[in-house]
Amino acid sequence: MVSTEPINQVTVGVLALQGAFIEHIHMLRSIPGVKQVIEVRTKAHLESVDCLIIPGGESSAMALIAERSGMLEPLRQFVRTKPTWGTCAGMIMLSDEATNAKQGGQELLGGLHVRVNRNQFGSQKDSFKTNLHFPTILGEKQSFPAVFIRAPVISKILDDSVEVLSRLEAKVGQTDAETIVAVRQGNMLATAFHPELTSDNRLHQYFVHLALQAKQ
Numbered sequence: 001m002v003s004t005e006p007i008n009q010v011t012v013g014v015l016a017l018q019g020a021f022i023e024h025i026h027m028l029r030s031i032p033g034v035k036q037v038i039e040v041r042t043k044a045h046l047e048s049v050d051c052l053i054i055p056g057g058e059s060s061a062m063a064l065i066a067e068r069s070g071m072l073e074p075l076r077q078f079v080r081t082k083p084t085w086g087t088c089a090g091m092i093m094l095s096d097e098a099t100n101a102k103q104g105g106q107e108l109l110g111g112l113h114v115r116v117n118r119n120q121f122g123s124q125k126d127s128f129k130t131n132l133h134f135p136t137i138l139g140e141k142q143s144f145p146a147v148f149i150r151a152p153v154i155s156k157i158l159d160d161s162v163e164v165l166s167r168l169e170a171k172v173g174q175t176d177a178e179t180i181v182a183v184r185q186g187n188m189l190a191t192a193f194h195p196e197l198t199s200d201n202r203l204h205q206y207f208v209h210l211a212l213q214a215k216q
């Protein structure tokens with residue numbers, strides 16, 4: 001019998017300490033090349049996955065739970081070696097530096113050489129949806145529906161290895177640097193918005209493609 005399954009498959013982990021992880025899990029089930037999706041809460045879970053999504057939620061709460069459950073160091077090691085995608089709070093977790101952080105500071109995982117500014121667009125009521133372009137990965141003409149909820153922005157790129165994938169259209173008075181909302185650095189992907197809250201799975205497909213390539 002001829003199998004229609006892709007030869008290579010990956011086990012995708014979704015960090016499930018806090019935040020919008022269920023929506024990522026549902027979306028991943030529709031992506032070819034995904035063998036299994038695992039909710040990651042422990043070091044053992046982390047060791048069983050090929051790649052990881054860190055969801056949106058509240059980065060300071062996520063960091064606290066990770067610290068209490070002994071996950072900060074295992075996660076720090078993982079994100080530096082295996083494909084990882086941070087969405088919204090997940091993007092903050094991956095960043096080397098964050099401004100507007102929780103009073104008293106908050107732990108980050110780091111590894112992604114950018115500075116983010118938390119809550120760039122204000123509070124929950126300032127959430128918005130907009131169409132973004134990802135010319136290098138989705139083509140010049142295609143747009144992607146992006147949902148921003150208390151979202152961060154990348155305010156500074158700290159290293160040449162970081163590639164800008166998408167920007168918001170600059171508003172009056174905004175510097176160019178305040179518009180970066182998606183980047184890639186090797187096998188690390190970060191988006192300031194929530195792609196799992198739409199029905200468009202193209203960015204999930206892209207991440208799985210990165211993970212499949214890394215496994216070869």
Ligand SMILES: NC(=O)CC[C@H](N)C(=O)O
Binds near residue numbers: 057150151152
């Ligand atoms: N939707 C989100 O993930 C919001 C992120 C949140 N403002 C934080 O700092 O963690």
